[in-house]
Amino acid sequence: MARRATPEVNAGSMADIAFLLLIFFLVTTTIEKDKGIARQLPPDQPDNVDPPLFKEKNIFIVNVNKDNQLLVESELMDLKDLRQEAIAFLDNGGDGTCTYCKGRRDPASSDNPNKAVISVQNDRNTDYKTYIAVQNELVAAYNFLRDRESQRLFGWKYTEVKKALDEGDYKGNEDAAMDKIKQIQDMVPLKLSEAEPKKSGK
């Protein structure tokens, strides 16, 4: 039998099939981008260890009650004022050892950013939303000071360089930048303490 040329397969519907698949993946795709506030918990400690002592003026107490109201240093406060108040507390430089502080140098407030501790006390019935909002404002206060110091010393913003380093797209010497990041972190250390939440109504 004489051989016939095999007829060509019609590929006209290929595009339709590919489109169908494409639309399926387009619809099901959720490009996830999980971001959040990172924290390191203190390690588990036996009960009989005494807590370290701090001078009362070096502690900034934020109390959140079950109705999501804020009591900051024994005064009722709106959430929007918390950031400024925390910055003023951290930046105070009461005993003059902090050369880069620009605060009021009030002797009744914190001595030095590396001695100042912010303590957050929640009620068990506080909304998680409020809890995160408070944490966010306090981290913002620290970031503000860190940005200010890195701008002054190195000419860049701490938060921007930290972000670039975390995502691995920092242009330049990464180790040197890491050391500078560390230096800023030592100047303004994040000292956020969380007390055991109280039972409601006690």
Next chain:
Amino acid sequence: MSKFKKKKGGELPAVNTASLPDIVFMLLFFFMVVTVLRKDNLLVKQELPKADQVEKLKKDRSVYIYAGKPSSRYAEKYGTEGKIQIGDKFADVKSLQFALTEERQKLLPELQNSVVVALKIDGETNTGLVTDIKEELRKLNMVKIIYITSPGNELEN
């Protein structure tokens, strides 16, 4: 000059669509690669609180804990109290340690010591539940946590 004979008629030539499948396939592959099919079936409500001072989560070394009220279609069965979900099922505070150790074993062995716990917690949950979770995490020595939030700021609305 018959060599340069004018084409008859002024009609437009049809656009060649032979490369269309290639283009579509390219797009298809892109979406196939970036697609993450959701691993866990959510049993709890997840309206994450907003925050803007955030860091990115490293996916390969994270264990997820979800918490919140059971979502509306499970509310009849499980009630409306805040609950914890790990993997595909509910866990309570007492079984949390076991469930977490199990989840940790699913990660690559070399990353198991630097595990980050991602807390995806609904905004209306009580902080007490979160504290209980954190207590258990401290006992397990998984101290690196990240509160997953959605972009924005609570102050703005």
